[in-house]
Amino acid sequence: AQTVTQSQPEMSVQEAETVTLSCTYDTSESNYYLFWYKQPPSRQMILVIRQEAYKQQNATENRFSVNFQKAAKSFSLKISDSQLGDTAMYFCAFQNRDDKIIFGKGTRLHILP
Amino acid sequence: DTEVTQTPKHLVMGMTNKKSLKCEQHMGHRAMYWYKQKAKKPPELMFVYSYEKLSINESVPSRFSPECPNSSLLNLHLHALQPEDSALYLCASSQEAFSGNTIYFGEGSWLTVV
Numbered sequence: 001a002q003t004v005t006q007s008q009p010e011m012s013v014q015e016a017e018t019v020t021l022s023c024t025y026d027t028s029e030s031n032y033y034l035f036w037y038k039q040p041p042s043r044q045m046i047l048v049i050r051q052e053a054y055k056q057q058n059a060t061e062n063r064f065s066v067n068f069q070k071a072a073k074s075f076s077l078k079i080s081d082s083q084l085g086d087t088a089m090y091f092c093a094f095q096n097r098d099d100k101i102i103f104g105k106g107t108r109l110h111i112l113p
Numbered sequence: 114d115t116e117v118t119q120t121p122k123h124l125v126m127g128m129t130n131k132k133s134l135k136c137e138q139h140m141g142h143r144a145m146y147w148y149k150q151k152a153k154k155p156p157e158l159m160f161v162y163s164y165e166k167l168s169i170n171e172s173v174p175s176r177f178s179p180e181c182p183n184s185s186l187l188n189l190h191l192h193a194l195q196p197e198d199s200a201l202y203l204c205a206s207s208q209e210a211f212s213g214n215t216i217y218f219g220e221g222s223w224l225t226v227v
Contacts, residue, residue, distance in 0.1 A: 033213030043201065045156070045218040052213065091155055098211045100169060103155035 002027045004094045004104035012110040013082055020067075021077045021107045023092030030054075033095045034068065034075045037103075040088040048090070051075065079109075087111045116140075117219035119204050125225045128194060134222045136187040136204030142217070144168075144210035145187040147179060148203040150221070156203055162187060163210040194226045 003026045013019040025034070036048040051059045051068050058066050063080045079086055092104040117138045126132045136145065144163050148156035161169035162181045170179075176198075178190040187204055201221040207214040
């Protein structure tokens with residue numbers, strides 16, 4: 001069975017710092033998708049970044065980037081120049097083709113002024 | 114328009130009541146989902162509809178009854194709920210199910226069962 005592990009339940013960083021959230025997953029498949037979703041205190045969950053496993057290039061979206069290590073089954077999220085609005089719960093998620101998405105337990109990130 | 118709208122935002126119901134949660138999307142997505150989320154936990158999948166047909170039911174108790182009247186609408190009918198069913202219920206949609214497409218979530222409906 002596929003699993004997604006986020007080893008950091010909670011993190012705090014100062015505004016403008018860089019922070020990295022860890023995520024590892026387990027699968028025997030070679031074709032799959034990885035996601036980071038953000039859920040701020042307002043509760044609407046939104047996609048931060050998406051990675052297709054067959055693409056070796058790491059995905060980036062403005063201040064958000066991932067370090068995708070396929071062999072190590074690792075998919076960490078780096079947030080550069082962190083802002084107060086980045087305070088949220090971050091969920092790493094995994095999806096095999098033709099299967100449902102699986103979420104990790106989440107990392108609660110606090111950006112401190 | 115990348116919105117999934119859910120109503121009501123808050124609902125309080127007794128254990129003998131019948132109520133419904135509603136969800137709408139106008140992105141032309143063919144997959145729609147219901148998730149249940151408890152505080153500080155990830156969303157738990159309840160149901161998946163693909164092309165208006167129920168594709169996945171994650172062994173959800175029959176007191177939850179989903180309905181997909183058309184490709185834009187998704188309802189969740191609630192009857193004889195228990196206090197432990199109190200949670201945030203999230204509706205979501207994606208272009209296709211099980212294809213690695215981005216899932217778009219609504220703001221959720223806070224349900225309290227008394």
